[in-house]
Amino acid sequence: MSLHVAFLRGINLGKRQMKMADLKACLEDMGWTEVKTILASGNVRFEAAEAGDLKERLERALEQRFGFPVGVVLRSRADLEAMLAADPFAGLDPQADVKRYILMFDRDLPAGINLEGVPGDFDVLRIDRRDIYFLAHRLPNGRYGEGLDRIGKSLDEQVGKGRIETMRNWNTIEKALK
Known part of the structure; x- marks a missing residue:
């Protein structure tokens, strides 16, 4: 099993x-x-x-x-154990007013994929074989990382359509094996 x-x-x-x-x-x-x-x-x-x-x-x-x-x-x-062990958010100040996200794909991403964050909105922390890690900042309207919605076009150009992807808060990944 x-x-x-x-x-x-x-x-x-x-x-x-x-x-x-x-x-x-x-x-x-x-x-x-x-x-x-x-x-x-x-x-x-x-x-x-x-x-x-x-x-x-x-x-x-x-x-x-x-x-x-x-x-x-x-x-x-x-x-999941490898994801957690690599902990892309390890250096994060625990008091920071941010949210941690992971965008997971159903297949490998192409080599050399390039995504840029939006200063003050979100940062791209790391791109792995099938996962992209983001740090979303609290915006003046109280929301976090609204610009994350805009990365779809760049992904379409670099990864292609027909992929399956889903975003989760890092807290979900931390609870997945418990």
């Missing part, structure tokens, strides 16, 4: 509603065990005996169960 965490893209927005109890039941019906949802926002941890096409199987099962396609970004226990 190997542990995985699935991060679902674009659920509980508009008509794309999914109760976490139903998500848990869906994975259990697939024969996966130790299923636990993380927070109430489309994150689910599970153990599976098989390997291979877990992502594709889960996407098919979710569409059949809920009636709409759901993109999945999947990470193994080893992936």
Whole structure:
């Protein structure tokens, strides 16, 4: 059995509603065990005996169960442990009025990808093989990192369309294996 965490893209927005109890039941019906949802926002941890096409199987099962396609970004226990061990936010002042985010992709990013932050809005801290780490600053309107929404065009040019990506607060990653 190997542990995985699935991060679902674009659920509980508009008509794309999914109760976490139903998500848990869906994975259990697939024969996966130790299923636990993380927070109430489309994150689910599970153990599976098989390997291979877990992502594709889960996407098919979710569409059949809920009636709409759901993109999945999947990470193994080893992936998450490596992320946490690397701790891209280690040097951050604990009193800083910022939020920590990770943008996760379903496939490897191309070599040489280049994203720039927006001073006073957000900083790009690190770009890894399948993940981009951001630090979002509190803006005068009280929100954090509104400019993060504008990186999509740059990603389309550098990564291409058809990718699945989902952003999470770093706190979610810290809770994923607990």
